[in-house]
Amino acid sequence: MARKACHFLFFSTLLGASMASELNSTIATVLIVGNSTFRSPNRTFELGFFCPNAGVACFLAIWYASLPIRTVVWVANRAAPVPRRPGSPSALLTHPDGRLAVADSSGSFVWLSDNPRPASSVRLLNSGNLLLLSPGGATVWQSFDHPADTWLPDMAVTPSRPLVSWRSPSDPSPGLYSLRLRGGEFKLEFSGSASYWSTGKWTGKLFAGVPEMTVQYIYNFSFSDPFGPNASFSYSVVSAPTEGAGPVLTRFVVDSSGQLMQYIWSQQAASWDMFWSRPASVCRVYGRCGSLGLCVGGLRPCDCPSGFRPADSAAWSSGDFSGGCSRDDDFLCYADGFKEIGAVDFDGAVTVEISGVSRSSCEDSCWRNCSCFGLNYDSETSVCRNLYGNAYNLRNSTDSRIFFLRVSASMSDNFSKKSKATWKKTMIIAISCGGLSAILGPIALLVVVLIRNWRREGKGGGEEDEGAFSNVKVFTYKELLAATRGFSKKLGHGSFGAVFRGELPDSSSVAVKRLERPVGGGGDREFRAEVRTIGSVHHVNLVRLRGFCSDDPHRILVYDYMPLGSLSAYLCRDRRLPLSWAASFRIAVGTAKGIAYLHEECRDRIIHCDIKPENILLDGDFTPKVSDFGLAKLVGRDRSRVMTAMRGTRGYVAPEWIAGTAITAKADVYSYGMMLLEILGGRRNVEASAPPEAEDGWFFPHWAARRIVEGEVAAVVDPALEGEYDRGEAERAARVAVWCIQDEEAARPSMGTVVKMLEGTVEVTVPLLPRLLEALVAGDSFPPVGGISSSWSGGRSDGRSSAGAAESDRIGEAESRTSELQNLTS
Secondary structure: OOOOOOOOOOOOOOHHHHHHHHHOOOOOOEEEEOOEEEEEOOOOOEEEOOHHHHHHHHEEEHHHHHOOOOOOEEEEOOOOOOEEOOOOOOEEEEEOOOEEEEOOOOOEEEOOOOOOOOOOOEEOOOOEEEEEEEOOOEEEEEHOOOOOOOOOOOEEEEEOOOEEEEOOEEEEEEEEEEEEEEEEEEEEEOOOOHHHHHEEOOOOOOOOHHHHHHHHOOOOEEEEEOOOOOOOOEEEOOOOOOOOOOOOHHHHHOOOOOOOEEEEOOOOEEEEEEEEEOOOOOOHHOOOOOEEEEOOOOOOEEEEEOOOOOOHHHHHHOOOOOEEEEOOOOOOEEEEEEEEEEEEEEEEEEEEEEEEHHHHHHHHHOOOOOOOOOOEEEEOOOEEEEEEEEEEEEEEEEOOEEEEEEEEEHHHHHHHHHHHHHHHHHHHHOOOOHHHHHHHHHHHHHHHHHHHHHHHHOOOOOHHHHHHOOEEOOOOHHHHHOOOOOOOEEEEOOOOEEEEEEOOOOOOOOEEEEEEOOOOOHHHHHHHHHHHHHHHHOOOOEEEEEEEEEOOOOOOOOOOOOOOOOOHHHHOOOOOOOOOOHHHHHHHHHHHHHHHHHHHOEEEOOOOOOOOOHEEEEEEEEEEOOOOOOOOOOOOOOOOOOOOOOOOOOOOOHHHHHHOOEEOOOHHHHHHHHHHHHHHHHHOOOOOOOOOOOOOOOOOHHHHHHHHHHHOHHOOOOHHOOOOOOOHHHHHHHHHHHOOOOOOOHOOOOOHHHHHHHHHOOOOOOOOOOHHHHHHOOOOOOEOOOEEEEOOOOOOOOOOHHHHHHOOOOOOOOOOOOHHHHHHHH
């Protein structure tokens, strides 16, 4: 990027003199006053005053000059805004110390630069860096050494130069979140102390927790003295813009939401494209919703529990939720009770654990201490946990304990029970002691009203379920028995049970999955918690859950019906017509988007664990819908790995799963890559047919991966298309597939990156040939990958071909991991 500088054209002597009289006779050179601005030589950046918050306060700032959306990248006087009064704020160089100053309309300084030597001139570079220069031309101060919330190309971040968020989207004053370089890794921190996300340590090429850095698209990274006191990390843009298009505009921002976001300006859309963000869910940002705030995600991510209100309603409406929630009533402490909120997770609380006590004793121990805000109680182990301090970001999590919040007595669970008992006693006394003839009519009416109220308060399902499951319908077993005509029309058999076609009373078609075993082996509460989470997940590329049935012993899920069936039907050998390339590529991209949503945008990350063509369903226009998500295991975002006894399907299982080690979302990436090879080739990976040039031990994924790495993508594409396909899309899809099936998890892209690769917004380089596939076909001892170390023979002794056996067999529990590996790829 060019670094031609621009000396500011200072205002006239008359203007300088008039301002000097207002500055207590200080001799100064005025640079900017009121609405005047200066631009960098290539007119990319502009320096001037901007006044958010309806013009109440003004700030000296740098922003992109030519964009229709004002995007501020640096603010000088963040902690000292200029009040909007009659007159204009100004920026000037003071003499004799030569510091950059911001003055209000009365001439009083509200901000001064800290340059150690006097400056005589100012430059705004094309990079967005504002320089103060000495009379000899040396830099004595620069804005890049004092970053705000934005990290621009060529700006170095050091341990002493953190990026600090805005207070809210409309308030640039220093916020609660910062990105800091500590010990060879970047950390997002709350109030400079509580860390809630990290890049992981620098490996020499990338940060261990940011595998996306393996995809070189427009950046070069530079890290000097990574683990020393003078550590400095920067990035630069390497992609040259097309002729006449201007420079590539990109930035990283510590958003006021607490997320680190990467943006690139899209000329076509005339807007910023967010390419990457961490944490992927705003509900994983520490303290985002303040104490006792509910994190619900979306455009307004925070809410307050029933009986609570925002502690600072003005800040809350502006997007600053850090004040959290407070009770509606006056806090009386000893007049309180407890209300069940559900299985929720939260941050920041101090836990005091008491063992071997009853539920009432647990409540009493919290009730006696006014600083105790709630509790957890495990009835199976009789363990009580009283909670003190702050509970940030209350959020649904099926892996968490049931949380009881301290509320006013009138809102507590016990209040309704006591009220019910009191009313029952009143009714008995009234009927027994009164004259029946005089009071029978009124009492009968009162009985009806009270019984209805008691039922509303006491129901464990019914109306409570309707509220808890607002996104899904609660069906009875009898209703689904009628809808499926006695479960007579079987569509197939999935990972968890048989699927039947049904028709609801409104004539809409549904797919009814009758589960063969409780999800996760849990009881009714666990099942309902899983269903609640699945029902809250909505995306155009995910099959929608319509409802469920939990009438013991029946566990049934009701989904939208997909008229074109599963993708597997279009990849089998006896298919009638091949998919067009447009449909195939649409399925590939749409499926990737659906999985990316599960991994990166759900409140609780969902690892599918069984991505395969049978679980990709197609609606009437070949839009893919990922099915069976959420049934294997839900993983909280604060835990990236999960041990599971679940097994996927042969030909799609990642190597780390075979090793018995903990898996991450990258296991789904591997499965998607294997399936993408099938979509590309219009065939199953384990079909017996092989090309004429194939040698013994031929295995389609290895053969296809080698052709792709060698640049022979046309040899892999479905021959039934007869050359009618988009070469660019096919090459991208082919390379992405091989990147996805890399042996090491860190080498595989995230699903969000996969989407960008397929759509062409991220360059896809030539991948490496996975070593595991190479070794499997060669029959050699295969190299250690992700903790796997073994050797095996590639042949079979039962007389059947490897491919033929693979079509009919399914993975079972093998006696050793070696035989599991052989079954996986044979």
